[in-house]
Amino acid sequence: MSPQASGQLRVGLAQVNPTVGALESNADLIFEYAQKASAAGAHLLVLPEMVLTGYPVEDLANRSSFRRASRKAITELAGRLAVCGELVCVVGYLDESASRRPQNAVAVIHRGKIVATYIKHHLPNYGVFDEFRNFVPGDKSLVFRLHGIDVGVAICEDIWREQGPVAELATRRVGLVIVPNGSPFERNKDDVRAALVRRRAREIDAPVLYVNMTGGQDDLVFDGDSIAVAANGVTIARAPQFEDGLMIVDVEAKYQSSSPDVIISEARVPSYPKIEHGAASRLDTEAEIWQALVVGLRDYVKKNAFPSVLLGLSGGIDSAVTAAIAADAVGAKRVFGIALPSRYSSEHSIGDAAESARRIGLNFRVVEIQPMVDSFLNSLNLTGLAEENLQARVRGTTLMGLSNQEGHLVLATGNKSELAVGYSTLYGDAVGGYAPIKDLLKSEVWALARWRNKVATSRGEQQPIPVNSIIKEPSAELRPDQKDSDSLPSYDLLDQLLTIYIENDGGLQGLLSAGFDSELATRVIQMVDRAEYKRRQYPPGPKISRRAFGKDRRLPITSGWRERAGLQ
Numbered sequence: 001m002s003p004q005a006s007g008q009l010r011v012g013l014a015q016v017n018p019t020v021g022a023l024e025s026n027a028d029l030i031f032e033y034a035q036k037a038s039a040a041g042a043h044l045l046v047l048p049e050m051v052l053t054g055y056p057v058e059d060l061a062n063r064s065s066f067r068r069a070s071r072k073a074i075t076e077l078a079g080r081l082a083v084c085g086e087l088v089c090v091v092g093y094l095d096e097s098a099s100r101r102p103q104n105a106v107a108v109i110h111r112g113k114i115v116a117t118y119i120k121h122h123l124p125n126y127g128v129f130d131e132f133r134n135f136v137p138g139d140k141s142l143v144f145r146l147h148g149i150d151v152g153v154a155i156c157e158d159i160w161r162e163q164g165p166v167a168e169l170a171t172r173r174v175g176l177v178i179v180p181n182g183s184p185f186e187r188n189k190d191d192v193r194a195a196l197v198r199r200r201a202r203e204i205d206a207p208v209l210y211v212n213m214t215g216g217q218d219d220l221v222f223d224g225d226s227i228a229v230a231a232n233g234v235t236i237a238r239a240p241q242f243e244d245g246l247m248i249v250d251v252e253a254k255y256q257s258s259s260p261d262v263i264i265s266e267a268r269v270p271s272y273p274k275i276e277h278g279a280a281s282r283l284d285t286e287a288e289i290w291q292a293l294v295v296g297l298r299d300y301v302k303k304n305a306f307p308s309v310l311l312g313l314s315g316g317i318d319s320a321v322t323a324a325i326a327a328d329a330v331g332a333k334r335v336f337g338i339a340l341p342s343r344y345s346s347e348h349s350i351g352d353a354a355e356s357a358r359r360i361g362l363n364f365r366v367v368e369i370q371p372m373v374d375s376f377l378n379s380l381n382l383t384g385l386a387e388e389n390l391q392a393r394v395r396g397t398t399l400m401g402l403s404n405q406e407g408h409l410v411l412a413t414g415n416k417s418e419l420a421v422g423y424s425t426l427y428g429d430a431v432g433g434y435a436p437i438k439d440l441l442k443s444e445v446w447a448l449a450r451w452r453n454k455v456a457t458s459r460g461e462q463q464p465i466p467v468n469s470i471i472k473e474p475s476a477e478l479r480p481d482q483k484d485s486d487s488l489p490s491y492d493l494l495d496q497l498l499t500i501y502i503e504n505d506g507g508l509q510g511l512l513s514a515g516f517d518s519e520l521a522t523r524v525i526q527m528v529d530r531a532e533y534k535r536r537q538y539p540p541g542p543k544i545s546r547r548a549f550g551k552d553r554r555l556p557i558t559s560g561w562r563e564r565a566g567l568q
Contacts, residue, residue, distance in 0.1 A: 006254045007268050009149055009176065012037035012045040013247045015224040015239050017215030019303050020054030021066070023073040027052060030091060031080055033246055038084040040248050043269065044146060045089045046178045048213035048222075049156050050104060052077065052093040055182035055213065056220070061094060061102035070094040074107050074114065082112025088146055088264060090153065092180050095119055104155060106180055108144055108262070116262040118142035118153045141165040141172065145260040148268040149175040149253045152206075156181045159200055159210070170204045175253035177204055181212040185223040185292045186546055187285065193225065198233040206231050207251045214244050216299030219540040219551055221292045228277075238279035242291045250274040286451035289444070289544050290325070296542030297436050298329040301409060310408035312395055312429075313337035313364070315352030318437060320469040321449050322413045325436050327360045327464065335362035336408055340369050340395040344480060348468065355466045369394045392428025400431055409433045412539050417442040417491055419538060419549055420498050421524065422531025423484070430534065435541035439548045441498060442491040446470060489520065497524045503547050508563035525563050533557045 014033040018026040030047055037045040049055055053070050060066045074093045081089055088110045095105035095117065108116040118141075142153045152174035158165045159179050169177055177200070183193065193210070201208040207230050214224040226239040228249040239247045255268070283291065301309060309326050313319050319337075326335045339353040350366065357364035372394045376382070382390055403410045412432030414424050416439055424430045437445055449470050453463035474484040474491070488494055500506035500514055501524070511521035532555045540550070547553045 006175075006252050007148060008271060008274070009044060009147060009251050009253055009269060010040075010042045011176075011178075011209055011228075011249050011251060012040060012042040013209060013211040013226045013228065013239065013249065014045060014047045014051075015211060015214055015226045015243070015245055015247065016048065016051065017213065017222070017244050017299070018048075018051050018054040020057055020217055021060060022054060023052060023069055026054060027073055027077045027080070030077060030089070034081055034084050034087060034089050036246050037089075037248070038087045040246070042087060042248060044151070044178075045087060046180055046209060046211045047089070047091050048211055049092040049106075049180045049182040050094060051180075051213065052091055054217065055092075056217070057094060064096075064100060067094055067096045067100075067102060071096070078107065078109045078114050079112050081109050086111070086265075088144075090178060090180060092155070092182075106153060106155060108142075108153075108264075110264050115264060116142060116144050118155065120155055120158075141168040142262075143169070143172055143174055143258070143260040144262040144264055145266065146264050148255050148266050150256050150258060150260050151175070152177045152204075154179045156183060159196060159208075166200060166204070169206075173256045173258045174204065174206055175256055176251060177201075177206055177208045179208060179210045181210060182222060183212050184220040184543065185288075187289065187544055194227055194235070194238075197227055197229050198235070201229040201231055202233040204231075205254075207236070207253055209249065209251070214242060214295075216296040216303075216542065218300070219296070219543050219548070221296045221542050221544070223288070223292065223295075235279055237277040240280040241283050241288060242295050248275060249277065286448055287455075289440075290328075290448055290452060292544050293325050293436050293440075293542050294329045297325060297411075297434060300434050300540075301330050304409075306407070306409040306433075308334040308336060308406075308408045309411050309434075310336045310338065310399060310403055310406075311411040311413055311432075312399055313339050313353035313356055314413075315339075315349035315356070315466075315469060316472075316474060317442075317445055317449060317465075317469050318413045318415055319353070320356045320465045321445050321452075322411055322436050323356055323360055323362060324449075324452055324464040326411060327362060332361040333363070335360070336402075336406075337362050337364045338399065338402065339364070339366045340398060341366065342370050342373060342391050344391075344482070348472070352466050352469050352472075356464075356469060359462050359466065360464050367398055369398060372398070389425045389428060392425035396425075396428045396431035403433075411436060412438070412541075414438060414538070415440050415442050415445050416545075416549070417494055417498060419535055420502060420531065421488060421494070421527035422534050423488060424534060424538075426534060426537060430538055432539045435539045438538060438541035439544045441495045442474075443495045489524070494524065497521065498528070501525060501528060502553060503545060505547075522563070529555060529559070529561075529563075 095103045103119045105119040107114045152169035197210045209228045211226045213222045223241045225241045228236040337357045410432040412435040449465045456463045535549045
């Protein structure tokens with residue numbers, strides 16, 4: 001038969017949600033999906049990057065005890081998988097080099113044994129593998145032959161590099177490429193991934209199967225969106241975003257005459273009727289962001305075994321949206337909202353908070369903070385800004401006290417615009433264990449509120465977010481007639497500046513080139529740069545942008561640098 005003749009191979013892509021460090025339950029999850037793949041007649045099952053350990057492991061990678069436990073777990077898992085017969089499983093795990101350095105690895109398992117491993121020679125100690133950063137000389141591709149088809153393996157960011165293992169796979173004339181991933185969600189990243197996979201398939205002249213994990217891990221969210229692409233770059237199948245599941249794909253792959261590293265089987269699969277493939281519909285921008293926030297909070301609560309969540313309900317847009325996200329994530333009965341009025345709180349704020357609770361169906365109560373504030377003032381004689389911040393801190397103390405007493409996880413309700421310019425109070429509205437909207441600009445919070453209400457209407461449900469919370473002017477209500485606009489530019493204007501300065505790293509010259517007033521641009525930059533110490537103390541929350549505070553963007557807290565015009 002000609003080396004260019006082709007044959008069929010049935011492959012399962014397991015889009016699953018592991019938990020970091022939970023080796024036993026992760027092994028059970030892998031075993032469950034291996035059984036499903038075997039029952040579906042798959043010849044090959046591909047699971048995400050480091051699925052056995054969960055991902056990212058961060059400093060756990062530096063613990064020899066954890067590395068040894070991972071190596072032991074992959075060996076034991078291989079033995080369990082013997083019941084799956086001829087199914088070949090590709091499983092991500094944590095390994096170590098001879099010099100005991102941590103390594104990102106996949107094991108190829110067949111008939112209860114590890115028949116090959118693909119090990120990246122370096123696993124750096126940071127939260128997410130950056131593109132291009134994880135390659136060092138010595139990284140080589142792995143090719144194993146299955147039913148006469150040479151299958152090449154690449155891990156995650158391998159596929160982004162022009163040089164390295166993927167380029168080598170093209171020269172080795174493989175018939176199929178599989179790419180296990182732990183690729184976190186970012187706005188619009190799914191389109192970039194899909195375009196890259198299609199391009200690599202055409203360059204290698206072989207189908208590329210890209211499998212990604214799902215679920216939340218601290219401040220990261222994994223969105224699945226696994227994709228199978230034919231050698232000509234045409235999409236064969238695509239899995240839903242943010243959903244666990246097994247995607248079964250029948251691929252047409254070329255036989256070749258190159259030399260694989262491991263031969264598992266030469267016997268070619270007789271032709272069989274292919275299954276009909278489909279591509280799940282892509283979520284629109286608001287839908288995928290909302291789902292990312294819901295999944296991030298859901299898994300933070302679930303994986304850390306919190307029974308419920310608690311938040312301050314002010315009647316404003318931020319707390320109303322946070323409450324709606326929480327209800328979608330864990331169910332309204334596990335959400336506890338507390339109104340915390342002071343002498344400066346308006347009647348409509350208390351009413352809007354109660355209305356938000358009623359619409360969602362969450363638990364609601366009112367705790368008057370003025371007696372506590374007065375007690376502090378009588379002892380400390382605070383005035384002005386110190387008195388304003390005291391109110392926020394009494395609210396924060398009250399929420400944390402209820403958390404300790406009743407076991408709730410406190411949700412901080414600050415948004416990215418406020419965090420950017422330091423418009424928050426340490427130990428006040430900044431308290432909490434998780435911050436669902438910390439990576440959303442204020443304008444995005446409003447947009448999501450309108451979108452979520454529209455979705456509710458389309459389903460015949462009550463809108464969860466009161467219209468008054470959306471349309472009223474934002475206010476912290478810490479002094480008479482206070483408005484956010486007393487201290488900040490309008491949020492529409494502020495968010496435009498923040499997008500250039502933070503998301504695009506534009507600097508002062510970038511803001512001036514976009515036509516913004518020099519005095520305004522300088523003022524906003526100074527507020528952002530001086531607020532780094534506050535951001536460092538803010539709770540974690542789901543990353544949905546390219547430049548999330550704490551994960552992607554960190555300034556020195558102590559710095560003499562000042563942005564100047566003309567420097568770009």
